[in-house]
Amino acid sequence: EAGVVQSPRYKIIEKKQPVAFWCNPISGHNTLYWYRQNLGQGPELLIRYENEEAVDDSQLPKDRFSAERLKGVDSTLKIQPAELGDSAVYLCASSLAGGRTSYEQYFGPGTRLTVT
Amino acid sequence: AQSVAQPEDQVNVAEGNPLTVKCTYSVSGNPYLFWYVQYPNRGLQFLLKYITGDNLVKGSYGFEAEFNKSQTSFHLKKPSALVSDSALYFCAVRGYGATNKLIFGTGTLLAVQP
Numbered sequence: 001e002a003g004v005v006q007s008p009r010y011k012i013i014e015k016k017q018p019v020a021f022w023c024n025p026i027s028g029h030n031t032l033y034w035y036r037q038n039l040g041q042g043p044e045l046l047i048r049y050e051n052e053e054a055v056d057d058s059q060l061p062k063d064r065f066s067a068e069r070l071k072g073v074d075s076t077l078k079i080q081p082a083e084l085g086d087s088a089v090y091l092c093a094s095s096l097a098g099g100r101t102s103y104e105q106y107f108g109p110g111t112r113l114t115v116t
Numbered sequence: 117a118q119s120v121a122q123p124e125d126q127v128n129v130a131e132g133n134p135l136t137v138k139c140t141y142s143v144s145g146n147p148y149l150f151w152y153v154q155y156p157n158r159g160l161q162f163l164l165k166y167i168t169g170d171n172l173v174k175g176s177y178g179f180e181a182e183f184n185k186s187q188t189s190f191h192l193k194k195p196s197a198l199v200s201d202s203a204l205y206f207c208a209v210r211g212y213g214a215t216n217k218l219i220f221g222t223g224t225l226l227a228v229q230p
Contacts, residue, residue, distance in 0.1 A: 004159070042120075042206050042220025043160070056217060091159055103148055103167065103210065105218065107159035 002026065004108035006092050012114045018080035021111045025073070025094030032069060033105060034077050035091040043091055049075065050097060082115045089113070118143045120209050122221035129197045130229050137192040137224045139207030148210040149190040150218065151181055155203045163205075166190060177201070197228045 005024040013019050025032050030051050035043035046065065048056040051072040060067065064083070069075040079086055089112050093105040119142045129135045141147055148167050152160040164175025171183045181192045192205060204225050208218040 006159075040222070042208070042222055043218075044220070045217050048217065093160075103150075103165060104162050106162065107152075109157070109159045112157075 004092055004094055004106055006090075006108035006111055008111055009109060010112045010114075012116065013082055015084055015115050016081040018078065019082055019113060020076055020078045021090050021092075021113075023075045023077070023092030023108060025075070025092070026106055028096065029094035029106070030072065030097035031095045032075050033093040033095075034067060034075070035093065035107075037089040037091055037110070039088070046077070079113075082113075084115050087113055087115045118209055118219045120207050120219055120221040122205075122207055122224045124224050125222075126225040126227060128227045128229065131199050132196050135194050135197045135201070135226065135228070137205050137207075137226060139190045139192065139221060140188050141190060141207070141209045142188065143209050147190075149181070149183060150208040150210075151175065151179070151190075151192050152206045152208060152220075153203045154206065154223070160206060163192070197226075199228050199230050202226055202228045 007022050032049040034046040036046055037043045047060045047067050049069045052069055065079055067077045089110040091110045092108045095105045121140045123138055150165045151163040153163055154160045163179050164173050164181055166173045166183045174180045179194050181190055183190050204223045206223045207221040210218050
């Protein structure tokens, strides 16, 4: 079974530039998450999707961050414009919706963003 | 509010010795508890979880964790450490009835010396 796929793996941009990250979850997983992991910290949830619907985006900085999950499969996270403090690893995860197995989240390798 | 504490930034252990990585939690109601491992330049990998039932949970790669409700702890253990176990370990909690949102600790770096 293929895991969660993310691209790009690394991205270096100058501040004020836009950037986008892409995620393809595990097939059949209805729930998709975007996390941000700062250096030396655990991941922090940015947004959670149930199918196409963003059901928890309370931690997403909406002035510069946006996300979409068209058709309830792939998802894109965008930052525009990027700031120096956005440098971090952006992790995508997915899980089944409903039942005990929904509690396990499977993570992709992440995108390491460096803003200069 | 839910929270997780991993009091040790780093744990050092010799290969073949038992290892323990500590985790304590704070959550309303019954907790759902998880351990994940992160290798360099890779995403988090699920190790094990506690939802209900037996307080001793067995997971991947020979790891196990013991849920202790009175001490609000969920320590990760392995009877005999391997050099390949060296990685960053994260404990996470989700509150019962809460949305499927995990709160992660700050991580503990496990270093196993040959």
